[in-house]
Amino acid sequence: MGLLSQGSPLSWEETKRHADHVRRHGILQFLHIYHAVKERHKDVLKWGDEVEYMLVAFDHQNKKVRVVLKGEEVLEALQEKGERKNPNHPTLWRPEYGSYMIEGTPGQPYGGTMSEFNTVEDNMRKRRQEASSLLKENEALCTITSFPRLGCPGFTLPDCKPTPVEGGASKSLFFPDEAINKHPRFSTLTRNIRHRRGEKVVINVPIFKDKNTPFPFIETFPQDDEAAQAAQPNHIYMDAMGFGMGNCCLQVTFQACSISEARYLYDQLATICPIVMALSASSPFYRGYVSDIDCRWGVISASVDDRTREERGLEPLKNNSYRISKSRYDSIDSYLSKCGEKYNDIDLTKDKEIYERLLKEGIDHLLAQHIAHLFIRDPLTLFEEKIHLDDANESDHFENIQSTNWQTMRFKPPPPNSDIGWRVEFRPMEVQLTDFENSAYVVFVVLLTRVILSYTLDFLIPLSKVDENMKVAQKRDAVLHGLFYFRKDICKGGTAVVDGCSTAQNGTETDTEEFTLMSIDTIINGKEGVFPGLIPILNSYLENMEVDVDTRCSILNYLKLIKKRASGELMTAARWMREFVAKHPDYKQDSVITDEINYSLLLECNKIANELSECPELLGSGYKKAKYSGNKTGSSS
Template sequence: MGLLSQGSPLNWEETKKYADHVRKHGIVQFLNIYNKVKERQKDVLLWGDEVEYMLIEMDEKNEKVRLVLNGGEVLETLQDKGEKTNPNHPTLWRPEYGSYMIEGTPGQPYGGTMSEFNTVEDNMGKRRREASSVLNKNETLATITSFPRLGCPGFTQPEYNPTPVEKGVSKSLFFPDEAINRHPRFSTLTRNIRHRRGEKVVINVPIFKDKCTPSPFVEKFPEDDGEAARAALPDHIYMDAMGFGMGNCCLQVTFQACSIEEARYLYDQLATFCPIVMALSAASPFYRGYVSDIDCRWGVISASVDDRTGEERGLEPLKSNKFRILKSRYDSIDSYLSSCGDKYNDIDLTIDEEINKELLDAGIDKLLAQHIAHLFIRDPLSLFEEKIHLDDENESDHFENLQSTNWQTMRFKPPPPNSDIGWRVEFRPMEVQLTDFENSAYVVFIVLLTRVILSYKLDFLIPLSKVDENMKAAQERNAVQEGMFYFRKDIYKGCNPVLDSSSAAQNGLDSEGDHYILMSIDTIINGKEGVFQGLIPILNCYLENMEVDVDTRCTILNYLKLIKRRASGELMTMAKWMREFVDKHTQYKQDSVITDKINYDLLRKCDSIAKGEERCPELIGDPVNRGK
């Protein structure tokens, strides 16, 4: 979740006074880090995953499932038993936005040897068992992306009512403040986003129109003071709090590159895969007790932290604000960082010109300078009184304040001051899956892709505007089977940063004259003769040329088999599987409503599959053939 400072949080008006101070010193801190480690080479290729979990209670008597708001206590217990007792403990636990959420990572990063792939699922299993062991009776650990009845009456344990008209941080009609993590960072972010924006956040998700869904679908909100009525769109599910986005779970992977150049190259290349892998991992079709017409959480989470004012969103002329800002601070990347990517930077990039000039004058190259100057058009959202005046030579809190609240599909991460950590990139768009096997498969797939990209010097870059179009397509219902995505055909020519491709890009060509064309996910992943050879065949070719022990090879091939079959439609995505479960439920009335009973049966089934008590061949395949 980014920077977690301790201290006395400032409200928005106080934070606003220090915004320029934070930006000024954030740039100084970045330059200090950059100048110390810009020449650093030969860092080891390390990587690690992050899995977010929900704590849920199964109420068998009432056939109801609730989110348990004791994540803080669970986290403290896990840390006391783990890293605080043994610095080499195999798991690490961290807080997340919801007070019903925790995040688990490996205790130490994985290394560059192929045999590491054989330990990923084992470590995820350790995390699940470890956290499950400290839960109360009838409680369980769930890796689901979105809780289907988040924001419905009585969705928490203990039960709390929202406080839309009283003093509080979110003032939501649906989401009680008690469901927010008690660390002051989280409530401060929530309150300050609302205050900076000048109103509550607005999230509208298209509802899935089933046979008996009202048309138009229009909700009435008894507690509303008029704000929801103005904001809610017909035929949409309306949500009004940061928790509806940041209260979802995801799966992320961070890589340490051997140099800053390699990190920038990986950042760009992986950015083109973000929409593809997001669609492949689609797992969130339900919101606030309704069936939606989307399969991924990305647009929801983007809107949930959109602190832009009306001026910044282009609804009013600029008067109090400096910039017209085209996206939420949680969105897809806006510029490539490598020299290969420069010619494909075709998105209007809003930058702080003063900061950009300061960086250029300090010797930062154009691409990195504009990246930082773009991040720094934002204001700090969470500031602690004790953290205003810092030692810029040895601290980076002001830089991280803005860096870590620009939540993009990829994150470029400079090393912390005075550490042995290298330049890193974080791959952020994946939805979390039900089982450790599935989560391991997606993680290993992405890590293998980085190995192949670096080994073969592959080039997947296309104009960034096309990546944005792919992001929109990836969130649509059943995008894996029905969506079409811009993708580059010839990936072996490598990049030529010198050639100008502005005219070629307009014609759907890259600078070497090769087409990037619309492809299905099946074609991108599995290949199609005469169109594209496919990522899985490329990975298989790479594996054949590597020395890999039999166990590891078997494990990797099983993971790739899952990805291959999901891409072809032979296996369902989590989102599709959940939709079919609800559709076939005896209580479902084809009205797009997920009742407590439907939710209970769905999550009980999910829990059973996650624990290996029940098979689910349509989602995971036949476990007999997994080699596990």
């Protein structure tokens, strides 16, 4: 979730008064870091994953499932038993936005050897086992992206009511403040986003039109004029940060050997983000309804959109400095490497004063404009004790802005006075039901970075096309029906990775273009004469590497899952959930997820996650199962 400072949070008006101070000193802090480590080379490859979890409780008698607001309590127990006793404990635990959420990572980063890939799933299982052991018999630790009835009456345990009139952090009609983590950062973010924007956030998700779904589908909010104006016909309306940040995801962070390698990886992986997001789609339900999207990205983007009406272009600029085209949670707006410069075709809003300052300090144009673009944003949280800092040895002001620019990729300078190198964070993936699936997606992305660096691959296309891909990726069944702009010749440097890496020319006019529209099946598995496919390239790389039999077997199982998801032979979690609901005896083909449907779905998800139920449509048959000895909670007797 980013920077977690402790202290006394300031109101939005107080924070606003210090915004220029934070930006000015944030840039000074960045410059200190940059000049100290810009020449740093030969950092070893390290990487790690982050998995976010939800705590839920099953009421078997009444056939209900609710999120349990005890994340802080579970987190405290996990840290007390783990890292506080043993700094080398194999797992680390951190807070997340929802008070029903926690985040788990490996205790130490993974290294550069191939055998590390064989430890990922085991570590994820340890995390699930550790946290599950602290839960009651009817409670479970779930890796689901979105809780289907989040925001519905009675969705929390204990039952908490929203406070739209009395105030509080979100003033939501649906999402109670008790569902927000008690750390002051989270409620302050929620409140200050709303205050800065000048109104509640607005999230409208298209509803899935089933046979008996009312058309037009219209919700009425007679007690709330703001909601009545904001809610769109045929859309599911939501009004709080919790509907986005209260979802779970899967992320991977890589340490590069140098700043130039980090910038290169940042650019190349940015083009992969929409592809992997569509492949990992797992969030089709919102506020008790079946939606017409499969991914959370647009929901979370709208949930933290603090732009004023002026910044959104709805009113002339008067009190604000910029028109800003995107939410602060969105896809990247500029490439960072020299080879990416010609593909920067998005009009980039930047703080010109900061940009000129960075150039004078010796920062190159591409990195300077990236930082100057991030710094058009205001700080959203500020603690009284953290206003005046030692810029040479602290980075809180820089991270204040950096960590609230939630983009598909994040470029991360080393912390001051640390042995950590330049890093990039890959952020678009949706979390999966099982440790096997989450391991598969993590290994696929990490392996892809190895191949990108080893073969100097080039996936770059105009950034505007990546933005178009992001929109397509969120649509229902995008993995089966979506077409994505993708580069045809990724080996233009002449590296013969696999047969057919350089696209065959067939004389058609489109072959003069560097990119074309492809299906995910073509991008992942290849198509003769069009594209060699990422999986065949990864397999070719593996054939040339010394890998022990067990590790090779694990990797191939993971790649098989990715391959079959891309081809449609296996379902995405989103498609599987849709079919589960459609077949439920209580479903009335009206796009409504009732308590009982939600209970049945989450119960089955939990059984699959704990290997109490097989799901060949989702996982295939005969995939490798490591031994699991966790607390198999939530089973109905």
